[in-house]
Amino acid sequence: MHCLLGSIAILSLFSYVKSQDPTPLPVRARADVTSGEARLFSGEDVTLSCSVPDHPETEWKFLWFRNGVPLSVQTQNLSLKNIPVQKGGNYSCRGEKDIDIWPYSLMTMTSEPLAVHVDGGWTLLQIPTEPLLIEEKMTLTCRIRGDPLLVEVIFYKDSVEVQKRKDKDLVIPRLVLKDEGLYRCRATWVQSTEHHSAQSLSAYLPVLDKLNTPVLELDFDYCSLKGDKVVLSCKTQLNVREEGLSIEYFFLKNGKRQGPGSSSATFTIFNVEDDDGGDYSCKARVRALNLERHSESVKLEVCNFPED
The missing domain is CATH 2.60.40.10 (Immunoglobulins)
Incomplete structure (x- = not known):
């Protein structure tokens, strides 16, 4: 009888402690670019930041991963300076914190991967980090390493020429679903009185409907x-x-x-x-x-x- 009462007491305490869990799970961490660009040239800098949007308490500790492999960095911000091509990849993070009651520690779900593309070439197409929605404005930027004097830029979508201009930006003021596709650019510039030309790698731009077809x-x-x-x-x-x-x-x-x-x-x-x-x-x-x-x-x- 005493054993039964003891078991009931333990189960009651267990249930009470679980009910006091201050952070309902699951909670997903979020990785964002806070400085620099997610698509950048080798030798440039980018800073990533990890947050827990629903529970932004300062006592969170953070773990970082690159292509699913843990990194030694355990701070909220991950600074990638003078980045080489080999450091590109999918970066993600997770939050952890200690608490005084069961289960004594809390762990978020790992964030969605944040793709960091490091380009070792001369021309780079920058696209928005997150998918865009229909009716939103889109800007694509064709960058040249070192920002020399620009002569001409040609933008392509799905290997078809979209626009030729003397500006590095392609702006679509109001997106529609058919704007989704694979984009690249070819830039011509002058450096030391000589003309140079190079083509970027292709980048896929998703465009989402506000409500998916059920x-x-x-x-x-x-x-x-x-x-x-x-x-x-x-x-x-x-x-x-x-x-x-x-x-x-x-x-x-x-x-x-x-x-x-x-x-x-x-x-x-x-x-x-x-x-x-x-x-x-x-x-x-x-x-x-x-x-x-x-x-x-x-x-x-x-x-x-x-x-x-």
């Missing part, structure tokens, strides 16, 4: 048996700078809406009958932005096996 998925491979439960999932993603926006989901059968919209991305048919068969689709809507996207239809078939 995909409707059913939780079975072929057909559903009568009486089964079927779950339909409407999968999409909201890509916006604003905070606090939500997605409203609608499910349709043969073009007719099945009930009101809701915040749930799933629709469940609990006891499938023959008349539940049909073509299903879903719609995702963000009222605040007047945005909506429709999925392709998926056929729900109800199987009827012959009785013995």
